[in-house]
Amino acid sequence: MTIKISIDCMGGDFGPSVTVAAAVSFANREPDVEFVLVGQEAVLQTELKKLGAQNHPQLSIVHASEMVEMDDPIEIALRRKKDSSMRVALNQVKEGQAQACVSAGNTGALMAVSRYVLKTMPGVDRPAICSILPNQKKLPTYMLDLGANVDCEPLHLHQFAIMGSALVAALESKPRPTVGLLNVGEEDIKGNDVVKRTAQLLRADHERGLLNFYGNVEGNDIFKGTTDIVVCDGFVGNVTLKAVEGLGRFVKTTMTGAFKSNPLNILGALIARGALNHISKTMNPSNYNGGSLLGLRGVVIKSHGSADKYSYEWAIQRAFDAVKNDVLARITTSLAELMPVPAEASTDSSGSTEP
Amino acid sequence: MTIKISIDCMGGDFGPSVTVAAAVSFANREPDVEFVLVGQEAVLQTELKKLGAQNHPQLSIVHASEMVEMDDPIEIALRRKKDSSMRVALNQVKEGQAQACVSAGNTGALMAVSRYVLKTMPGVDRPAICSILPNQKKLPTYMLDLGANVDCEPLHLHQFAIMGSALVAALESKPRPTVGLLNVGEEDIKGNDVVKRTAQLLRADHERGLLNFYGNVEGNDIFKGTTDIVVCDGFVGNVTLKAVEGLGRFVKTTMTGAFKSNPLNILGALIARGALNHISKTMNPSNYNGGSLLGLRGVVIKSHGSADKYSYEWAIQRAFDAVKNDVLARITTSLAELMPVPAEASTDSSGSTEP
Numbered sequence: 001m002t003i004k005i006s007i008d009c010m011g012g013d014f015g016p017s018v019t020v021a022a023a024v025s026f027a028n029r030e031p032d033v034e035f036v037l038v039g040q041e042a043v044l045q046t047e048l049k050k051l052g053a054q055n056h057p058q059l060s061i062v063h064a065s066e067m068v069e070m071d072d073p074i075e076i077a078l079r080r081k082k083d084s085s086m087r088v089a090l091n092q093v094k095e096g097q098a099q100a101c102v103s104a105g106n107t108g109a110l111m112a113v114s115r116y117v118l119k120t121m122p123g124v125d126r127p128a129i130c131s132i133l134p135n136q137k138k139l140p141t142y143m144l145d146l147g148a149n150v151d152c153e154p155l156h157l158h159q160f161a162i163m164g165s166a167l168v169a170a171l172e173s174k175p176r177p178t179v180g181l182l183n184v185g186e187e188d189i190k191g192n193d194v195v196k197r198t199a200q201l202l203r204a205d206h207e208r209g210l211l212n213f214y215g216n217v218e219g220n221d222i223f224k225g226t227t228d229i230v231v232c233d234g235f236v237g238n239v240t241l242k243a244v245e246g247l248g249r250f251v252k253t254t255m256t257g258a259f260k261s262n263p264l265n266i267l268g269a270l271i272a273r274g275a276l277n278h279i280s281k282t283m284n285p286s287n288y289n290g291g292s293l294l295g296l297r298g299v300v301i302k303s304h305g306s307a308d309k310y311s312y313e314w315a316i317q318r319a320f321d322a323v324k325n326d327v328l329a330r331i332t333t334s335l336a337e338l339m340p341v342p343a344e345a346s347t348d349s350s351g352s353t354e355p
Numbered sequence: 356m357t358i359k360i361s362i363d364c365m366g367g368d369f370g371p372s373v374t375v376a377a378a379v380s381f382a383n384r385e386p387d388v389e390f391v392l393v394g395q396e397a398v399l400q401t402e403l404k405k406l407g408a409q410n411h412p413q414l415s416i417v418h419a420s421e422m423v424e425m426d427d428p429i430e431i432a433l434r435r436k437k438d439s440s441m442r443v444a445l446n447q448v449k450e451g452q453a454q455a456c457v458s459a460g461n462t463g464a465l466m467a468v469s470r471y472v473l474k475t476m477p478g479v480d481r482p483a484i485c486s487i488l489p490n491q492k493k494l495p496t497y498m499l500d501l502g503a504n505v506d507c508e509p510l511h512l513h514q515f516a517i518m519g520s521a522l523v524a525a526l527e528s529k530p531r532p533t534v535g536l537l538n539v540g541e542e543d544i545k546g547n548d549v550v551k552r553t554a555q556l557l558r559a560d561h562e563r564g565l566l567n568f569y570g571n572v573e574g575n576d577i578f579k580g581t582t583d584i585v586v587c588d589g590f591v592g593n594v595t596l597k598a599v600e601g602l603g604r605f606v607k608t609t610m611t612g613a614f615k616s617n618p619l620n621i622l623g624a625l626i627a628r629g630a631l632n633h634i635s636k637t638m639n640p641s642n643y644n645g646g647s648l649l650g651l652r653g654v655v656i657k658s659h660g661s662a663d664k665y666s667y668e669w670a671i672q673r674a675f676d677a678v679k680n681d682v683l684a685r686i687t688t689s690l691a692e693l694m695p696v697p698a699e700a701s702t703d704s705s706g707s708t709e710p
Contacts, residue, residue, distance in 0.1 A: 071544075073544060136608060150539055183594075192505040193506060218593075219600070219601055220597045220600055221601070223601035242573045259627060261629075264627065267626055268624065268628070272614060274617070275613035275616060276613070279610055
C-alpha cells in the first residue's frame, strides 16, 4: 500500500533546503511512500533540481503562493494567508489527496489551521501535541501536551490523558497503558490547583475502569519510564521538552570535546566507537523529532522548526508509521469508548469561524 | 574565620546515615567549618560512633525530639512539631549559633518553617529556591523558582528576577547579570497570561535601568547559557529540574552500559578514562545539589531529599560558600537598591501567625 504524505515545504527555519531534501531522501529508501510537496513551485523545482530529483516518480508538487512565517500571529495564518503552504498541505489531507501532513511551521498557527481545516474529533475540545522520549526501560514515554495549549483547565488535561491513552493503545498494542500526571511530587497534596483538580478527574476515571491512572509523576519519571504516558499542560511540556533537548545537546558537545581533548582520549574513543555510536543513537534528540497533533480528524505531524534534514526525516517517519498502523481510526474508536459524547458535539468545538 | 552551619540531620530520605556522614566528611577536609548537628541525640551519637567521630572537635549536637516527615502537611510541620530537627536547626541561625542551615527535608515545610523562624527580607513576598545548572559557556545558569511556589502571580516572578539578580551580582561579581523569563518561545506574543504580564514588569524595570532583562528564553537556553538567570514559577522549575536530572541519570546509565558491553568498549573506556571522568564530573547532578532559599533573613540551603553523602556535601559546600562570600548582606543591599520598600513592609508579609 502506498502512503501519501503532504509536506509543508516552506515551514521551519530552513524551508525547502531541509524539507525537500528530507522528502527526497526518505522516498529514495522507502518505495511505499509518495509525497505531495507544497510550496512556491519555482523554489521547490530549484531545490529538486539541485538534488537531481526533478522527475522523481514518488514526488509531486502543489503550488501555494504564501507562507506562514515563524512569528506570524495565529490570526494572520488563519484568516489572511489562505494560500499558505501550511494550509494547502493540510487541505491535501482533508480532500483525501494525502493521508498525513508534516509541517515544521509555527506551532500555534499549525494547530489553529489544522483545527479549522480538519476539525477536531468528537468530544475533543483542544488538540494536543504528543511526542515520545526514551526511557530506561528501553521503551518510549509518550508525553503531552508539548506546546499546543499554554493555559489549560482540568478538563483539557483530562482529555489529553484520554487521547494519549488511546494513542498508546493503538500504537503500542497496550490495551491499558498507564497514565501519569506530571507534578512536583508524588503525594496527592502536592501541586498547583489545576493539577490537583485534574487528579480528581483521572482518579474517578480510574475507579470507573476507563483509564489506568497511576497517579502523580515527577520530571525524572519521564526517563525512568514509570508510566507509558505523561500528561501536562503545553507550557510545562514545551519548556521541559526543550530543556531536555538542550541538555542532550550539551551532553553531546561535552562528550565530543572530551574525547577529542588529547591523543589518548581520541584512541579510546576510536576503540570504543561502538559504544559511542550506541550512546549517540539513544540520546540524539533528532531521533525523537515529530510530535503528533492528537485529537484532529487527520494525521498531522509537527516537526521542530530548527530540524535539519536527518531530524525532519524522523518526523516523516512518524507520519508514515501512523498511517501504516491506521492510528487515526484506532484512536477514534478508543476515544469513542473512553469518552461518551453527546450527539451535537460531533462538529468542531473550537469556535473557529470561516477565516 | 570559622563558619558555623546547622544541619537538619533527620531530614531527607536517608536521615543521619547521609547527613551526619556528609558533615563528618566535610569537616575532615575543611578546617574552617563547625557543624551543629540537630536531631535525636541518641541516633546522632550512634551515627558518629559508627564513623569514629564521637569526639570530633568541629562537631556538636543539639537535641530535637521530633522530625518533619516527607509527607507531613505544612500545617503539621509549622504548628505541631515545634521541636522538629528542621525548626531547631533554623533556630540556630536565628539565634546566631549558626550562620547557615542545610536541610534535605520536605520542601514545603522547610519553606514555611524558614519563613516563620527567619522572616523574609524587606520587600519580598515569597522566598524562592534558586540553584545552578551547568551551561555550554562553562558557567553556571542560576534558575529560580525550583519548587517553593507552585502558583505564582506576575509580582512573584518579578521578585524572583530581582532576587536572582541580586544573588548573581553578589556571588559572581557581575554587577548587571542578564535575566531571562522562561517561556515557550522567544517572541513577545508567546506564553501564558502570567508570563506575558511578568514580561511587562521586567521590561519596565529594564527601561528604568534596574534589571538587565534579556527577554523570553526557552528550555534549551538554560544549557546554552543565554542568560545568567532563568526565572520561572516553582511548578515549571521543579518539573524541569527533575526532568533534566532524570535525563542526566539516564545518560549515565546508558554510557556505563555501553562502555561495559564488550571487551573492545571496556578497553576504549579504560584508555579514554580521562575523558569519561571529565564528562561524568560535568554531568553529575550531584555536583549541582543544594538550592538557596532566597529572600529569607538567613542562609538556608535545601538539599535534595534523595541526596547521598557525596551529593549532600555539595549542599553543605553551597552553604559554606554563601557565608564565606557574605552573600546575605550583599543580597540585602542589592535588594534595597532594586526594590524600594515602604517602611511598614519590613516585617514578614507571609501572614504566618505564631504556630
